Amino acid sequence: MNAIELTHVCKTFPGFAIQDLSLAVPSGTICGLVGENGAGKTTAIRLMLGALRPDSGRCTLLGVDTDSPQILAAKEDVGVVLDEAYFPETLNAVQVGKILSKTYRRWDKDRYDGYLDRFSLPRDKQFKDFSRGMKMKLAIATALAHDPKLLVLDEATAGLDPIVRDEVLELFNEFTREEDHSILISSHILSDLEKLCDYIAFLHQGQLLFCDEKDRLLEEYAVFTGTAEQADSLRSEAVVGRVSSGLGGARCLVRRSEVPPTLELERPTVEDIILFLVKGAKDSCRH
Amino acid sequence: MQALILKDFYVMWKQTRIFLLVILVFSAIPGSFNAVFAVIYSAMLPYTAMAYDERSKWNQLAAMMPYSDRDIVLSKYAFGWLFILAATVASLVLQAALSLVWPAAGSASPAALLLALCVSVCVLDLTLPLMFRFGTERGRLLMFFIIFLVCGSAGAVAGIAPDLNGNAYFALTLSAAALAAVVLTVLSVPFSIRLYRRKRR
Numbered sequence: 001m002n003a004i005e006l007t008h009v010c011k012t013f014p015g016f017a018i019q020d021l022s023l024a025v026p027s028g029t030i031c032g033l034v035g036e037n038g039a040g041k042t043t044a045i046r047l048m049l050g051a052l053r054p055d056s057g058r059c060t061l062l063g064v065d066t067d068s069p070q071i072l073a074a075k076e077d078v079g080v081v082l083d084e085a086y087f088p089e090t091l092n093a094v095q096v097g098k099i100l101s102k103t104y105r106r107w108d109k110d111r112y113d114g115y116l117d118r119f120s121l122p123r124d125k126q127f128k129d130f131s132r133g134m135k136m137k138l139a140i141a142t143a144l145a146h147d148p149k150l151l152v153l154d155e156a157t158a159g160l161d162p163i164v165r166d167e168v169l170e171l172f173n174e175f176t177r178e179e180d181h182s183i184l185i186s187s188h189i190l191s192d193l194e195k196l197c198d199y200i201a202f203l204h205q206g207q208l209l210f211c212d213e214k215d216r217l218l219e220e221y222a223v224f225t226g227t228a229e230q231a232d233s234l235r236s237e238a239v240v241g242r243v244s245s246g247l248g249g250a251r252c253l254v255r256r257s258e259v260p261p262t263l264e265l266e267r268p269t270v271e272d273i274i275l276f277l278v279k280g281a282k283d284s285c286r287h
Numbered sequence: 288m289q290a291l292i293l294k295d296f297y298v299m300w301k302q303t304r305i306f307l308l309v310i311l312v313f314s315a316i317p318g319s320f321n322a323v324f325a326v327i328y329s330a331m332l333p334y335t336a337m338a339y340d341e342r343s344k345w346n347q348l349a350a351m352m353p354y355s356d357r358d359i360v361l362s363k364y365a366f367g368w369l370f371i372l373a374a375t376v377a378s379l380v381l382q383a384a385l386s387l388v389w390p391a392a393g394s395a396s397p398a399a400l401l402l403a404l405c406v407s408v409c410v411l412d413l414t415l416p417l418m419f420r421f422g423t424e425r426g427r428l429l430m431f432f433i434i435f436l437v438c439g440s441a442g443a444v445a446g447i448a449p450d451l452n453g454n455a456y457f458a459l460t461l462s463a464a465a466l467a468a469v470v471l472t473v474l475s476v477p478f479s480i481r482l483y484r485r486k487r488r
Contacts, residue, residue, distance in 0.1 A: 051350035051487070075353040086348035088298045088339050095297045102290035103352060152351070 001063050003027045003150045003182035004048050009057030011047060018043055018206045021057070025184050025199065027149075030176055031211075032193035033186035034274055035203035041186040042083075044203065045154050048184070049080065062150060076104055079143030083155035085135040089128035093121055093138055097145075104146035115141035132159045140168060144175065151175060153185040157192055165189075169196060190271040200270060202277065209277060214270065221273050222265035224252045234259060241276030253277075291354065291362035292369070294345075295336040306332065306370070310377050317385065319399045320442065322378040326403040327440050329374035330411045331433060333367040338423040350487060360480045363415060364472070371407040375400050398457055405464035406440045412471035420482045 004025040011018040018040050025031040035041050046052040047059050050066030059066040064074040087096055093116055101107040116123060119137040130138065136156060143151060151172065157165050169192060175181050187193055193200065194214070201211035210217075221240065224231065231242060231250035238258035243251050253268060253276035296303070306329065313325040340346055349359060378400050410433070417429050 046347075046351070049351040051347070072353045072355055075351070078351075080348065080351045082348060082351075084344070086344045088294070088343045088345055090298050090301065090339070091294075099290050099294045099297070102293060103354070 001027045003062055004184055005060045006048065007058045009047055009054045009059060011043060011052060011054050016206060018047070021208055023201055023208055023211055025182055027182050028179055029198040030183040030185065030196050031199040031201055032197035033184060033201050033203065034190065034193065036278065039203040040206040041203055042154055045152060045186065049078065049152060076106065077149040079146065079148035079151045081139045081143045081153045081156040083158060085139040087127050089126065091127050092124050094123045096138065096142060100142055107146045112141060112145035115144060133161060133164050136160060140171065149180055149182065151183045153183065155186060155188070157187055157189055165192065172196060190274060194270040202274060204278065217273055218268065220255060221268050222254055222256045223268045223272055224254050224263065224265055226250060241279050243279070288358040288362045288365065291358060292366055295362065295366045298339045299332060299336055310374050311381065319396065322382055323399055323403040325378055326371060326374045326400060327407045327410060329370040330367055330407040332370045333363045333411070333415065334418055334423060336366060337363065337418055341423055356484050357480055360419065360483050361476060364411065364476060367411045368408065371404055375404045398461065402461055402464055405468040408468035409471050410436050410440060412475035416475055416479045416482055419479045420486065
């Protein structure tokens with residue numbers, strides 16, 4: 001079963017549109033959703049969770065159509081962390097816990113308290129007095145305390161210092177040790193996604209450019225660094241993106257299968273692949 | 288829905304304390320207008336709760352949680368009803384106490400307060416759909432309309448209050464107001480749900 005499935009989804013707003021988006025996150029996997037600001041990541045997440053109704057196409061969450069009445073029961077199994085915590089600012093952690101204990105049937109107070117202790121979060125401090133890191137930690141605690149099967153994280157690690165981010169990523173890793181647990185995470189911090197994800201989906205201007213296994217992407221592509229002349233000698237089908245590095249040098253993202261095996265290549269990072277592909281997409285728009 | 292009402296209650300706790308103080312002060316002042324105003328004023332509390340929701344973007348998160356559109360809308364009505372009821376009971380008790388302590392003061396009649404309860408529900412039914420349609424930010428102009436409704440209603444109820452006690456028209460007036468409150472509620476809630484859904488999607 002797919003934890004999340006979008007099939008030919010379209011949603012139009014003034015000045016922006018999600019176009020024919022088809023995306024599946026298999027159960028038990030971690031999928032990273034990548035894209036520039038305004039690429040449609042948050043809109044896609046809102047569609048996945050039934051917070052927005054698509055103009056056309058179909059969205060399912062844990063096997064349930066987001067338009068069906070059963071979606072509320074399916075949401076019991078979903079934990080959500082958005083880019084900000086979105087809790088009213090006058091609440092404190094205890095009050096948030098009490099509210100959510102009446103929201104989720106499987107709310108586990110002990111587990112919630114455990115996360116509050118683990119994150120050293122004050123119980124009686126008003127939410128407005130929390131730092132950004134504390135706010136995000138509280139949001140993560142609330143997303144995990146009802147034992148969800150799916151975590152949806154929209155820029156949940158943005159603005160966290162590296163130590164906290166590492167702690168949070170470790171928590172997500174712990175979460176996916178259960179076989180049927182899945183995560184969809186959107187982030188600008190591609191190194192986090194590289195550490196965490198099995199799949200990478202790349203949205204660009206409302207369209208899905210690719211959704212592929214991370215390891216396959218890293219095997220398929222490579223980075224070539226050499227002189228401009230050497231880069232020119234590569235077959236055009238082999239070069240996905242190219243940047244001049246000054247003083248007659250060039251750096252290219254190439255398809256391994258299309259270049260001679262003798263050519264010295266570097267293993268790319270997910271960030272390399274995304275940056276070259278975005279540049280490639282922009283160049284093709286210009287021409 | 289219980290969770291959403293609890294959330295509004297926590298959010299409004301500070302305002303609630305001020306509100307209770309307002310009721311105490313207004314109800315302690317002899318005369319119908321003040322006590323009636325306190326009851327009708329309580330119908331405005333859901334708008335403050337909605338403004339807090341908008342400021343924190345709570346609705347975006349709530350749409351992703353297991354709350355139905357019906358729960359989200361109905362919770363605001365229920366929150367308003369609870370406060371209207373609480374204000375009516377508080378005013379009744381305080382005015383009764385006042386009349387015992389100071390019989391010559393001319394405290395508000397229970398009839399006027401019951402009528403105020405019905406009028407408050409009508410104010411809520413008329414204005415909440417506008418808030419769901421336009422939001423509290425754009426609804427500021429509407430707020431003047433609401434204040435006008437609140438003050439006008441309080442004045443009108445207080446004006447006719449002396450004629451109501453023991454009057455033959457009392458039952459008819461109160462019944463008409465109660466019927467209006469029920470009919471408006473039956474129409475207003477589904478209409479608000481429809482507006483909320485349309486706005487959200």
